[in-house]
Amino acid sequence: GEKWVLMKTAQTPTNIAVIKYWGKRDETLILPVNDSISVTLDPAHLCTTTTVAVSPAFQQDRMWLNGKEMSLSGGRYQNCLREIRKRAREVEDKERGIKIEKKDWEKLHLHIASYNNFPTAAGLASSAAGFACLVFALAKLMNVSEDESQLSAIARQGSGSACRSLFGGFVKWIMGKEDDGSDSLAVQLVDEKHWEDLFIIIAVVSSRQKETSSTSGMRESVETSSLLQHRAKEVVPKRTIQMEEAIQYRDFASFAKLACADSNQFHAVCLDTLPPIFYMNDTSHRQVLVYICWIISYVEKWNRSEGTPQVAYTFDAGPNAVLIARDRKAAAQLIQRLLFYFPPKSDTDLDSYLLGDKTILKD
Ligand code: PMV
Numbered sequence: 032g033e034k035w036v037l038m039k040t041a042q043t044p045t046n047i048a049v050i051k052y053w054g055k056r057d058e059t060l061i062l063p064v065n066d067s068i069s070v071t072l073d074p075a076h077l078c079t080t081t082t083v084a085v086s087p088a089f090q091q092d093r094m095w096l097n098g099k100e101m102s103l104s105g106g107r108y109q110n111c112l113r114e115i116r117k118r119a120r121e122v123e124d125k126e127r128g129i130k131i132e133k134k135d136w137e138k139l140h141l142h143i144a145s146y147n148n149f150p151t152a153a154g155l156a157s158s159a160a161g162f163a164c165l166v167f168a169l170a171k172l173m174n175v176s177e178d179e180s181q182l183s184a185i186a187r188q189g190s191g192s193a194c195r196s197l198f199g200g201f202v203k204w205i206m207g208k209e210d211d212g213s214d215s216l217a218v219q220l221v222d223e224k225h226w227e228d229l230f231i232i233i234a235v236v237s238s239r240q241k242e243t244s245s246t247s248g249m250r251e252s253v254e255t256s257s258l259l260q261h262r263a264k265e266v267v268p269k270r271t272i273q274m275e276e277a278i279q280y281r282d283f284a285s286f287a288k289l290a291c292a293d294s295n296q297f298h299a300v301c302l303d304t305l306p307p308i309f310y311m312n313d314t315s316h317r318q319v320l321v322y323i324c325w326i327i328s329y330v331e332k333w334n335r336s337e338g339t340p341q342v343a344y345t346f347d348a349g350p351n352a353v354l355i356a357r358d359r360k361a362a363a364q365l366i367q368r369l370l371f372y373f374p375p376k377s378d379t380d381l382d383s384y385l386l387g388d389k390t391i392l393k394d
Contacts (some may be wrong), residue, residue, distance in 0.1 A: 033087045033088070036086040037085050037124065039171040040082040041081055041164050042074055042079070042080045042081075042164065043074055043160050043164035043196050043197075044191065045077045046069040047197045048192065048345070049069060049293065050066070050293050051067060051294065052067035053262075054249050056253075060211070061191045064206070064214050065193060067192075067271075068220070068274050070109055070200070071198060071200060071201075071202060072088060073223075077160065079163075079164040080163040081141070081168045083165075086139075086140075087137050089142055090140060094142075094144075095108045097146055107162070114188065117209070118172035119133060120133055120174045120175065120176065121174065122172075122174045142166065145165065147161065158189070158190035159184045162196075163194070163196035166193075178349065180197075180217060183195070183198075183204075184212065186208075187204075191204070197379050200220065201219070201221050202224060205218060225281075230357075230358060232365065233352070234326070236323075236352065252300055256303040262300060270289055277289060287342065288358075290344075291345070311350055324351075326352050330343075
């Protein structure tokens with residue numbers, strides 16, 4: 032038979048939501064109950080690298096994640112593969128005498144190798160980078176002509192947050208109105224050059240896999256949390272407009288206020304869910320809980336004492352803190368303080384963090 036292999040590689044960073052996506056109105060198509068906004072990280076740090084290959088010698092579609100073979104039978108992979116294959120076009124490599132016609136793509140099998148340079152499924156949006164990268168690499172291999180927004184609607188069917196990783200800078204996932212999901216896609220608000228002063232620090236406090244997957248967590252919240260209904264209808268629509276403005280004008284004070292409030296409301300929705308979901312406190316590690324409380328109240332306190340906010344915090348479905356500093360100087364100060372105060376060494380220490388923080392409630 033024929034011996035050739037054709038390959039493409041792509042690299043995609045993860046993204047961190049500053050207005051959170053939480054709750055689906057359609058679980059199969061992955062359509063959200065509200066818009067969300069995120070910042071895409073620098074590809075040098077948290078990213079996925081995916082190589083996709085096609086060859087007439089391949090017997091079936093196969094995928095390896097961090098060197099370990101994994102099943103592609105899940106609906107999410109199948110949906111992405113099907114949607115991309117539908118849009119595949121003719122590919123020709125004249126030098127090597129390879130020609131793949133449009134109709135050939137249905138019969139040809141793929142091998143996919145993907146690497147994360149960060150812990151998988153620990154609340155660091157590994158699925159976001161993963162599905163975005165997969166869809167992008169396949170689109171390159173198959174000479175797909177759709178633009179990034181159109182590709183984002185495919186990546187969305189792998190993992191909702193993945194649709195926002197097709198762009199750099201600040202990105203908005205528009206929830207859309209259509210039942211078929213055709214208008215539920217990502218658009219770039221500003222590129223990575225727009226707000227270069229921002230400095231993002233990710234404190235990985237636990238790389239354990241989260242206990243409640245975001246899919247079942249969201250389902251339970253949609254079914255049981257009245258706060259989620261209120262958030263989706265009343266809060267997020269206004270907040271996204273304000274957040275877009277804050278980003279446009281590089282207004283860090285508003286940005287920090289909105290991002291912290293939105294992270295806190297997302298976790299409040301989790302607590303309002305039946306049974307309650309505790310993403311921020313990895314209960315098996317008491318120190319993690321203290322650390323989280325401390326970071327939140329420390330940042331709140333520091334921001335107030337400075338007159339103008341220096342740092343915003345945001346937490347996804349795990350205890351890892353994402354801290355967004357207004358500039359390099361604020362970031363350096365923050366790291367210095369984090370290293371100075373941590374870890375708490377005794378119960379007295381622990382109490383003093385928690386009690387000490389009460390003072391911020393008074394002013
Ligand atoms: O894309 P998913 O299903 O992993 O959901 C991610 C949800 C959050 O990370 C908690 C929020 C967000 O908008 O990224």
